[in-house]
Amino acid sequence: MDAIILQILNGLDKGSAYALIALGLTLIFGTLGVVNFAHGALFMIGAFCAVSLSRLLQLSYTTIDETQKDFLGKPLKVETAYVESWFGPELGSAIIDWAVPLAILLTIPVMLFVGYAMERGLIKHFYKRPHADQILVTFGLAIVLQEVIKYFFGANPIPTPAPSAYVGSLDFGVMLGFDPNVIIYPYWRLVYFLFSLIIIGAVFAFLQFTTFGMVVRAGMADRETVGLLGIDIDKRFTLMFGIAAAVAGLAGVMYTPILSPNYHMGMDFLVLSFVVVVVGGMGSLPGAVLAGFLLGVLQSFASMNEIKAIIPGIDQIIIYLVAIVILLTRPRGLMGRKGVMED
Amino acid sequence: MFGLDKKDTKFLWIVIALTMLTPILLNPFPTDSGLAQFNAGYPALMQRFAIYGLMAIGFNILFGLTGYLSFGHAAFLGVGSYAAVWMFKLLSMNVIPAIILATVVAGLFALVIGYISLRRSGIYFSILTLAFAEMSYRLAYSVFTPITNGETGLQIKLDDPRVLDGAATDGALPVPGLFGLNMNSTYTVDLGAWSFDLNAGYYFCAVIAVLGFYMSLRIFRSPFGMMLRAVKSNQNRMNYTGLNTRPYTLAAFVISGMYAGLAGGLLAAMDPLAGAERMQWTASGEVVLMTILGGVGTLFGPIIGAGFIKYCENIFSKINENILHDWFSFLPDSLESVVVWFFARFVGEGWHLTLGVLFMLIVIFLPGGLVEGGQRIAAWYRNRGKSEDKATKQPAE
Numbered sequence: 001m002d003a004i005i006l007q008i009l010n011g012l013d014k015g016s017a018y019a020l021i022a023l024g025l026t027l028i029f030g031t032l033g034v035v036n037f038a039h040g041a042l043f044m045i046g047a048f049c050a051v052s053l054s055r056l057l058q059l060s061y062t063t064i065d066e067t068q069k070d071f072l073g074k075p076l077k078v079e080t081a082y083v084e085s086w087f088g089p090e091l092g093s094a095i096i097d098w099a100v101p102l103a104i105l106l107t108i109p110v111m112l113f114v115g116y117a118m119e120r121g122l123i124k125h126f127y128k129r130p131h132a133d134q135i136l137v138t139f140g141l142a143i144v145l146q147e148v149i150k151y152f153f154g155a156n157p158i159p160t161p162a163p164s165a166y167v168g169s170l171d172f173g174v175m176l177g178f179d180p181n182v183i184i185y186p187y188w189r190l191v192y193f194l195f196s197l198i199i200i201g202a203v204f205a206f207l208q209f210t211t212f213g214m215v216v217r218a219g220m221a222d223r224e225t226v227g228l229l230g231i232d233i234d235k236r237f238t239l240m241f242g243i244a245a246a247v248a249g250l251a252g253v254m255y256t257p258i259l260s261p262n263y264h265m266g267m268d269f270l271v272l273s274f275v276v277v278v279v280g281g282m283g284s285l286p287g288a289v290l291a292g293f294l295l296g297v298l299q300s301f302a303s304m305n306e307i308k309a310i311i312p313g314i315d316q317i318i319i320y321l322v323a324i325v326i327l328l329t330r331p332r333g334l335m336g337r338k339g340v341m342e343d
Numbered sequence: 344m345f346g347l348d349k350k351d352t353k354f355l356w357i358v359i360a361l362t363m364l365t366p367i368l369l370n371p372f373p374t375d376s377g378l379a380q381f382n383a384g385y386p387a388l389m390q391r392f393a394i395y396g397l398m399a400i401g402f403n404i405l406f407g408l409t410g411y412l413s414f415g416h417a418a419f420l421g422v423g424s425y426a427a428v429w430m431f432k433l434l435s436m437n438v439i440p441a442i443i444l445a446t447v448v449a450g451l452f453a454l455v456i457g458y459i460s461l462r463r464s465g466i467y468f469s470i471l472t473l474a475f476a477e478m479s480y481r482l483a484y485s486v487f488t489p490i491t492n493g494e495t496g497l498q499i500k501l502d503d504p505r506v507l508d509g510a511a512t513d514g515a516l517p518v519p520g521l522f523g524l525n526m527n528s529t530y531t532v533d534l535g536a537w538s539f540d541l542n543a544g545y546y547f548c549a550v551i552a553v554l555g556f557y558m559s560l561r562i563f564r565s566p567f568g569m570m571l572r573a574v575k576s577n578q579n580r581m582n583y584t585g586l587n588t589r590p591y592t593l594a595a596f597v598i599s600g601m602y603a604g605l606a607g608g609l610l611a612a613m614d615p616l617a618g619a620e621r622m623q624w625t626a627s628g629e630v631v632l633m634t635i636l637g638g639v640g641t642l643f644g645p646i647i648g649a650g651f652i653k654y655c656e657n658i659f660s661k662i663n664e665n666i667l668h669d670w671f672s673f674l675p676d677s678l679e680s681v682v683v684w685f686f687a688r689f690v691g692e693g694w695h696l697t698l699g700v701l702f703m704l705i706v707i708f709l710p711g712g713l714v715e716g717g718q719r720i721a722a723w724y725r726n727r728g729k730s731e732d733k734a735t736k737q738p739a740e
Contacts, residue, residue, distance in 0.1 A: 035466070072527045122703075122707075125707070129710065131466070132412060132635065132639075133706055133710055136631075136632065136635055136702060136706045137702070137703055137706040137707060139628070139632075139702070140698075140699045140700070140701075140702030140706065141699070141703060141704035142699075143695055143696070143698060144696060144699035144700060144703065146695075146699075147693060147695050147696035147699060150697070151688065151693070178665060230667060267625075271473065271477070271624055273472060274473075275470060275473070275474065278466065278470040281398030282466065301689070310485045312485070313481070313482055313486030316478075316481035316482065316484070316485050316486075317477075317478040317481050317482060319473035320473075320475070320477050320478045320481075321474075321478065323470065323471075323474045324459070324474050324475070327463055327467055327470065327471055328459065328463075330461060331463060331467070
């Protein structure tokens with residue numbers, strides 16, 4: 001029992017990331033009908049927003065402190081971050097410590113802009129082209145973005161820690177009445193899971209309860225009619241692209257303490273996210289979220305030693321195996337609509 | 344000739360001539376000139392041209408004709424490589440049984456995967472093939488380590504049984520060969536300042552690639568090819584006329600899987616080493632890119648695409664900043680450093696960036712691939728001649 005709960009918890013954080021990326025992919029696909037292979041790159045850009053902010057905040061100047069001596073007896077060089085000198089040492093170090101959550105504030109406008117620029121500058125010209133062309137051009141864009149990031153940040157993973165308050169683990173088992181130290185769950189993963197729930201909830205609420213969202217949903221169902229009603233649906237879809245990019249970016253920002261960002265993390269997540277989208281059903285937002293969590297949890301179950309002992313290698317292939325089984329038994333994925341992407 | 348009409352025969356002869364003269368055509372610059380680094384006529388690269396060209400031809404039979412976009416073709420390449428290396432280990436270093444087994448095994452593998460995947464179409468088919476290929480890749484790394492030798496990769500060893508020619512080895516690792524002709528033996532022709540490498544392995548690959556090209560030419564022109572095209576243009580209508588398209592698409596899938604397996608076998612024949620990374624999804628993506636870059640559904644496009652990508656990969660990645668400084672040394676110093684900095688981002692380590700940018704440019708401006716670009720230039724050239732004719736005639740009237 002405790003092992004099962006532990007594995008479910010372990011699967012949730014990965015599942016959250018899958019769900020967020022797949023949600024963005026589905027938003028883009030459902031609104032614009034574009035298969036966006038650069039979505040993994042957007043996830044990566046989000047992660048590197050966090051890296052840049054934490055580096056920016058740590059920018060410091062060096063002063064020579066005559067009162068302190070280092071081990072050679074010379075005056076000690078003291079590095080003081082600009083932030084600390086502006087806001088005072090306590091608030092300043094707190095700001096540096098909280099760089100990753102603060103990066104959310106930076107990421108939202110950056111990603112909205114990136115998404116907007118991508119849609120207006122590139123994707124717009126590909127609405128009427130075949131899906132293969134869309135895949136190829138966004139794949140090319142993903143390579144370009146990846147290489148640009150590699151130039152600025154290098155090829156090695158950059159560790160970006162969570163705020164010190166969230167380092168460490170929560171003894172989750174005690175809350176449920178198990179013995180201590182049986183179910184231990186890192187705080188940050190819990191934060192990530194809750195964060196993703198908030199984002200997912202916000203996106204759904206936005207689509208469900210605002211006039212704007214209503215128009216977008218109408219446009220997803222029948223774009224032409226909405227256009228005939230005199231609504232500039234393109235403009236709204238462009239904004240939705242920006243929002244989808246922001247969702248991917250936020251997923252990336254908050255994921256940095258779990259996985260040190262490197263330039264190819266986008267590609268690593270991209271394929272899995274596509275599998276998630278297809279398993280959930282192309283064009284279905286709830287399907288994407290459901291499939292994301294489902295595959296995340298299944299993956300963590302498959303990596304249990306007990307299960308690996310029965311079926312060796314299952315942890316490596318479980319996602320693909322599930323995808324194959326679901327696609328063959330439920331042709332449109334878990335919650336897919338009829339006639340989407342079938343020709 | 345060869346069951347082709349006149350135009351296709353001519354086309355085939357051109358392709359044969361081009362492949363046979365490749366070592367010469369790709370070395371247009373004298374060996375000691377500054378441009379020699381653009382020479383692509385060295386054996387390892389030419390072999391890759393032929394092998395990946397062959398693979399792209401096969402992929403084009405599936406994707407170009409039926410429109411089914413497979414994202415898992417690298418799996419067949421990998422399986423072919425493993426099969427060929429096992430043949431080297433167990434039977435003999437002769438390449439013929441190795442590539443035959445590679446083709447057959449890949450064909451069987453494709454039959455199984457195709458039978459399941461072809462139940463779905465569109466992106467679902469792509470994801471199914473992708474899932475199968477990733478599963479093969481991951482299993483090759485983990486569970487199948489006894490067969491695949493995991494991360495180290497499968498290699499030949501001195502103590503392999505090699506039933507037919509096991510005794511022939513004398514302390515050194517044997518080299519794959521064709522009845523005694525070693526695949527890595529190279530005959531270098533020095534002609535003045537030029538030098539051309541005539542490599543046995545390349546010519547072996549080239550002959551097989553030409554045969555593969557001929558096969559695909561026949562398929563394109565056959566009723567079977569017509570049927571595949573019909574599947575691409577409207578599968579529903581085919582079904583409504585009471586025709587079951589599945590056997591045709593499955594046949595196309597298996598054929599293109601066998602091409603990929605053959606290519607994998609040849610890769611192993613050139614360098615008897617097989618690793619799982621050949622099966623990764625990026626490798627599958629590369630074949631898709633080659634085909635689309637060259638021109639989907641055209642006969643010659645995939646070969647151009649394969650050559651283009653392999654050329655960029657090998658040549659651009661070799662250029663470094665010093666070479667760039669040499670090139671731009673005629674510029675004023677301040678300008679030179681800026682220009683060199685700019686171009687240095689695109690070469691060496693950054694050749695992926697070049698690749699990405701080129702993809703985007705080609706997809707945006709030349710949806711039909713490089714072949715379409717060539718046709719456009721040819722058409723423009725012809726029209727220009729015509730309009731000049733008109734221009735000269737009109738005043739006379």
